Amino acid sequence: MSKNTSYTFVVIDDHDSVVEGTCIVLKGEYPDAKILTASTADKVESLIAETQPNLMVMDLSIPSEPDRESHISTGLDLLTGILTTHTALNVVIQSAHVKALIRLKPLIDAHKGGFTISDKSAPSHEMLKKVDWALQGLVFTPQEMRVGLEIKREWMTMLELAFKEGLTDKLIAQKMNVSERTVRHYWTRTQDALGVYPEEGFNIRVHTHNKARQAGLLD
Amino acid sequence: MNSSLKQRQFAFLKKLLPGLSITGLVILLRLLGGLQTLEWQALDFGLRQRPAEKTDERITIVALTEEDIQTELGYPISDQALANLIQTLKTYEPRAIGIDIFRDGPVGEGYEQLETVLQAEPQNIIAINKIGGNVTVDPLPVLDESQIGFADAIVDNDGFLRRSQLGEADATGDYRFSLTIRLVEKYLGTKVDNGLKNPEAMRFGETELPHFQPNTGGYTWTDNGGNQSLINFRAGATPFAQVSYGAVMSGEVAPELLENRALLVGYTAESVKDFVSSAAIAHDGPSLVPGITIQAHAVSQILSAVYDERPFLTALPDAVEYGLIVIAGLAGWTLAKWQQKPARHLILVIGIAGGGLLLCQLALMVSWWLPLVPLGAAFLVNAIAPYPFYQAQGQLKSQIQARQTLIDQTYSAIHNGPLQEVAIVLSNLPQANGSEPSQSLALEVTEIRTRLQTVNRELRGIRETLQAEMSVIHESATATTDEKLVLMGTRTETPHAIDLHMPLPALLYEVYQTTVARYKTFFDAVVQITAFEPMDERGLSLEEKRSLGRFLEEALTNIYKYAAGTSRIKITCQQQGDHNLIQIIDNGKGLKPSKKMSVSGYGTGGYGTQRARKLARQLGGDFTLTNETSGGVRCELCWPVRKAFS
Numbered sequence: 038m039s040k041n042t043s044y045t046f047v048v049i050d051d052h053d054s055v056v057e058g059t060c061i062v063l064k065g066e067y068p069d070a071k072i073l074t075a076s077t078a079d080k081v082e083s084l085i086a087e088t089q090p091n092l093m094v095m096d097l098s099i100p101s102e103p104d105r106e107s108h109i110s111t112g113l114d115l116l117t118g119i120l121t122t123h124t125a126l127n128v129v130i131q132s133a134h135v136k137a138l139i140r141l142k143p144l145i146d147a148h149k150g151g152f153t154i155s156d157k158s159a160p161s162h163e164m165l166k167k168v169d170w171a172l173q174g175l176v177f178t179p180q181e182m183r184v185g186l187e188i189k190r191e192w193m194t195m196l197e198l199a200f201k202e203g204l205t206d207k208l209i210a211q212k213m214n215v216s217e218r219t220v221r222h223y224w225t226r227t228q229d230a231l232g233v234y235p236e237e238g239f240n241i242r243v244h245t246h247n248k249a250r251q252a253g254l255l256d
Numbered sequence: 257m258n259s260s261l262k263q264r265q266f267a268f269l270k271k272l273l274p275g276l277s278i279t280g281l282v283i284l285l286r287l288l289g290g291l292q293t294l295e296w297q298a299l300d301f302g303l304r305q306r307p308a309e310k311t312d313e314r315i316t317i318v319a320l321t322e323e324d325i326q327t328e329l330g331y332p333i334s335d336q337a338l339a340n341l342i343q344t345l346k347t348y349e350p351r352a353i354g355i356d357i358f359r360d361g362p363v364g365e366g367y368e369q370l371e372t373v374l375q376a377e378p379q380n381i382i383a384i385n386k387i388g389g390n391v392t393v394d395p396l397p398v399l400d401e402s403q404i405g406f407a408d409a410i411v412d413n414d415g416f417l418r419r420s421q422l423g424e425a426d427a428t429g430d431y432r433f434s435l436t437i438r439l440v441e442k443y444l445g446t447k448v449d450n451g452l453k454n455p456e457a458m459r460f461g462e463t464e465l466p467h468f469q470p471n472t473g474g475y476t477w478t479d480n481g482g483n484q485s486l487i488n489f490r491a492g493a494t495p496f497a498q499v500s501y502g503a504v505m506s507g508e509v510a511p512e513l514l515e516n517r518a519l520l521v522g523y524t525a526e527s528v529k530d531f532v533s534s535a536a537i538a539h540d541g542p543s544l545v546p547g548i549t550i551q552a553h554a555v556s557q558i559l560s561a562v563y564d565e566r567p568f569l570t571a572l573p574d575a576v577e578y579g580l581i582v583i584a585g586l587a588g589w590t591l592a593k594w595q596q597k598p599a600r601h602l603i604l605v606i607g608i609a610g611g612g613l614l615l616c617q618l619a620l621m622v623s624w625w626l627p628l629v630p631l632g633a634a635f636l637v638n639a640i641a642p643y644p645f646y647q648a649q650g651q652l653k654s655q656i657q658a659r660q661t662l663i664d665q666t667y668s669a670i671h672n673g674p675l676q677e678v679a680i681v682l683s684n685l686p687q688a689n690g691s692e693p694s695q696s697l698a699l700e701v702t703e704i705r706t707r708l709q710t711v712n713r714e715l716r717g718i719r720e721t722l723q724a725e726m727s728v729i730h731e732s733a734t735a736t737t738d739e740k741l742v743l744m745g746t747r748t749e750t751p752h753a754i755d756l757h758m759p760l761p762a763l764l765y766e767v768y769q770t771t772v773a774r775y776k777t778f779f780d781a782v783v784q785i786t787a788f789e790p791m792d793e794r795g796l797s798l799e800e801k802r803s804l805g806r807f808l809e810e811a812l813t814n815i816y817k818y819a820a821g822t823s824r825i826k827i828t829c830q831q832q833g834d835h836n837l838i839q840i841i842d843n844g845k846g847l848k849p850s851k852k853m854s855v856s857g858y859g860t861g862g863y864g865t866q867r868a869r870k871l872a873r874q875l876g877g878d879f880t881l882t883n884e885t886s887g888g889v890r891c892e893l894c895w896p897v898r899k900a901f902s
Contacts (some may be wrong), residue, residue, distance in 0.1 A: 139773075143765055143788070184772040185779045190787035190828070252783055253823060 279585030295474025308492025336366025352442035356522030405435030424482030473571030522548030588638030789830035795898030819844025
């Protein structure tokens with residue numbers, strides 16, 4: 038992905054030092070990007086509506102207004118609103134409390150943009166990887182958000198059409214009566230469910246095929 | 257933004273609601289006037305119970321008694337006799353004389369003499385007229401305007417008099433003053449003036465007379481035409497000195513009773529019928545009181561206020577009154593909620609009510625009229641009506657608690673006894689490997705192992721079954737106010753509450769997520785193919801949605817408990833044409849019709865099956881439980897969409 042495209046990022050965190058650190062790391066990787074920041078929830082909706090950013094990096098534990106205490110519920114409410122209204126926005130969640138996100142799973146599954154979760158204590162290149170994935174429209178959720186392997190029925194249909202009948206995305210889209218874009222959306226969600234993510238030098242479709250077979254989905 | 261705080265506040269308000277609504281009814285009743293008569297009676301009773309005040313030394317009643325009429329006066333008193341009486345009284349130099357006798361023309365002999373007497377200096381005689389009602393009575397034409405005061409009385413709807421009319425416009429629109437005001441003017445030697453604090457009120461010097469409002473105290477929507485004031489009746493058996501016509505004319509009256517006083521001349525004779533009802537004065541309860549006595553009370557309260565700063569009868573502002581009523585209601589409700597034992601509750605209620613009553617009476621003794629009746633009503637109804645309900649709820653809760661304890665104890669007994677035993681046997685079973693001498697023995701060992709593992713799992717499942725049953729019972733005990741479906745979390749987690757207002761697919765998805773998380777170790781090895789599609793839930797009650805959530809929970813739990821070997825499940829929740837469908841298919845060992853499944857299984861008519869059948873009947877649909885041809889069980893609930901208006 039070209040890093041020359043001029044991106045607009047929004048960084049939300051209640052700690053100024055974290056915001057600053059995140060900005061420095063992002064600037065290093067995306068020198069042309071315009072980076073906006075917010076430290077309280079009340080500013081975020083209007084900021085996003087006005088600037089239409091490509092990506093939002095967000096901490097869940099934030100205060101609703103200045104001089105209020107930080108709460109995860111505040112971040113969850115805000116995120117729920119954003120996922121509902123800005124369906125194409127790419128989102129990176131920086132948080133240690135991923136379990137709180139389980140309730141948002143249906144929204145995350147339905148979200149059209151990328152959605153990745155990055156551990157706050159992880160090194161900066163991990164964060165940059167999650168930013169890159171989110172910008173590619175991929176999904177990454179940690180294993181502890183899941184119990185077993187949940188596959189939506191339509192993902193299953195897609196997997197069968199792709200790997201049993203060997204169809205292209207275009208033909209799958211025709212058969213399933215959805216857009217190609219939707220099929221790509223299914224792929225990213227299925228890959229997250231199977232724990233398959235882009236790796237330098239590996240073909241992700243082949244990887245997905247292997248994992249699906251291992252899980253017994255193609256029996 | 258902070259939704260959990262808002263929710264908590266909302267939940268708190270919701271808990272307060274029953275108390276507030278009972279109080280609201282009391283307030284509504286009061287606003288509609290339903291308590292007015294009771295409040296009047298309470299006021300009269302309270303006023304009667306006050307300790308006696310000393311006899312007023314500024315006022316004397318000169319009574320035309322039954323005896324005076326019978327012996328020498330006759331009725332009506334002639335101009336001659338009246339002139340003589342006034343002349344005699346004037347020799348004692350009173351400050352003012354009020355003649356509470358209607359007279360608009362000559363009666364008998366001596367009219368000219370009466371005219372002279374009325375006009376003589378000092379001109380301190382007041383006569384009465386009547387300006388309102390169907391019949392008006394004019395005063396004698398010789399009188400100066402300052403010598404005329406009206407004697408119209410205002411009586412409340414229950415026939416009792418509690419207010420004094422001070423001023424009012426007459427039929428021609430001229431503003432007139434009452435006998436009370438005119439007499440006070442003459443006594444004080446000053447003119448009545450407009451109030452300084454309240455320009456609508458009347459004022460003598462520093463003293464402002466309280467201006468009666470339509471909602472003053474216990475009154476509701478009362479006509480306060482003109483200028484009225486509540487009468488703070490002078491307490492005691494002899495509030496005023498009273499002398500008879502006969503005694504005055506024969507010179508038997510002590511001069512100090514007449515000298516420098518305001519004298520009120522009027523009939524007390526029963527045959528004349530110048531009486532009104534009052535319950536606030538007489539010591540022996542409600543009775544008829546001569547009009548002249550009422551006039552004396554009205555004049556006395558003003559003079560005592562001017563000279564002695566004796567307070568007028570005052571009510572609290574409406575907002576304060578209603579604030580107190582809400583507080584009394586909440587106090588009662590809190591007491592009911594406290595759930596003391598009945599005897600103690602009763603004592604507390606009586607004690608607090610008695611204390612309140614005493615407080616109101618003490619306030620009345622310093623002339624504050626508190627809303628005793630609505631306060632008492634709000635407190636008592638709140639303290640008594642919900643008490644049995646809260647009591648029953650409390651008992652139910654403790655019963656459930658006791659049952660929960662029993663379950664826990666039973667389970668730990670099972671856990672520490674049989675389960676340990678099973679674990680030991682399992683670990684001591686020889687491994688089925690190639691070194692076993694006999695192939696058939698190895699097979700047998702494997703068979704035993706599998707069976708023991710099943711026993712192990714089923715025994716462990718009992719606790720979950722009982723827990724689920726408990727939460728259903730608990731829910732039905734508290735469901736009246738709770739619009740949530742409560743699911744047990746994993747063992748260490750607190751129960752998970754799901755809002756029943758959310759759309760059915762989202763609700764079912766949360767049930768699915770929570771339930772598989774509860775049996776994480778089992779479902780981690782299971783592929784779950786899911787479809788939670790939109791469903792037409794028109795006409796579904798919250799209770800039915802709750803039951804549908806329970807249905808899915810139970811179906812998933814049963815897979816964990818009975819469907820050994822399951823590696824894949826398929827959950828489908830969607831609308832199909834004019835039906836809604838919840839379907840759960842596993843690929844486990846399938847139903848064994850011969851084997852009785854334990855308490856909650858969907859196998860052979862356990863609780864779970866019964867509940868599912870009942871739900872299906874209620875929804876007008878079908879519940880089916882069948883073996884799949886490929887192995888595994890299909891559990892399905894299908895019901896028709898309820899069309900609106902059909």
